Amino acid sequence: MGEKSHLIERYEKAWVFFGLGMIVVFLILIGYLMVAHGQTNPVGAGRVDVATVRTEGQFANPRIERVGNEYVAYIQAFAFSFLPAEMRVTAGRRVTFYVTSPDVMHSFTIVGTNINMQVIPGEIGKVSHTFDEPGEYLIICNEYCGIAHANMISRIIVEPN
Numbered sequence: 001m002g003e004k005s006h007l008i009e010r011y012e013k014a015w016v017f018f019g020l021g022m023i024v025v026f027l028i029l030i031g032y033l034m035v036a037h038g039q040t041n042p043v044g045a046g047r048v049d050v051a052t053v054r055t056e057g058q059f060a061n062p063r064i065e066r067v068g069n070e071y072v073a074y075i076q077a078f079a080f081s082f083l084p085a086e087m088r089v090t091a092g093r094r095v096t097f098y099v100t101s102p103d104v105m106h107s108f109t110i111v112g113t114n115i116n117m118q119v120i121p122g123e124i125g126k127v128s129h130t131f132d133e134p135g136e137y138l139i140i141c142n143e144y145c146g147i148a149h150a151n152m153i154s155r156i157i158v159e160p161n
C-alpha cells in the first residue's frame with residue numbers, strides 16, 4: 001500500500017511538472033511569435049452609418065493611396081466581396097487598412113501575415129502592416145457571413161522595392 005501511494009505521488013508530480021512545463025512552452029511560443037511576426041493590434045477607428053457608408057464618405061470610394069512614404073487603404077467588406085478587389089503596394093512600406101462593413105460581421109484576414117481583424121457593421125477597424133516579402137497575398141473573410149462566404153476574397157500584390 002505504502003509503495004503504491006508513492007508511485008501515484010510520483011505520477012502526480014510528473015504530470016504537474018508536465019502541465020507547468022507546457023504553460024512555459026506556450027508563453028515562450030507566444031513571445032517568439034510576437035517578436036518574429038510583429039504585434040498587430042487592430043483598433044477601433046470610429047463609426048460609420050451603415051445606411052450611407054456605401055454612398056458617402058471615405059468608404060464610398062474604396063481605394064488604396066500613397067500618403068507620403070506609406071499607404072492608406074479604405075476597404076469595404078460586404079456579403080460577399082471586398083472592395084477594392086485588388087491592391088498594389090511596394091514592399092517595405094507600411095500599409096494602414098481601414099475596414100468597415102455595411103451589412104453583417106466579416107473578417108479581414110491576410111493569409112501569410114498575422115492580420116486577422118474582425119469587421120463589425122458600423123465600426124471602422126484599423127490595422128497596419130509592412131509587407132517585406134514581394135508576392136501576392138490573399139485577403140479572406142473567416143467570419144461565416146452567408147451562402148457565398150467562401151467566395152469572399154481580395155488580394156494585395158506586393159511589388160519589389
Ligand SMILES: [Cu+2]
Pocket residue numbers: 078079080105106107141142143144145149152
Ligand atoms: Cu464575410
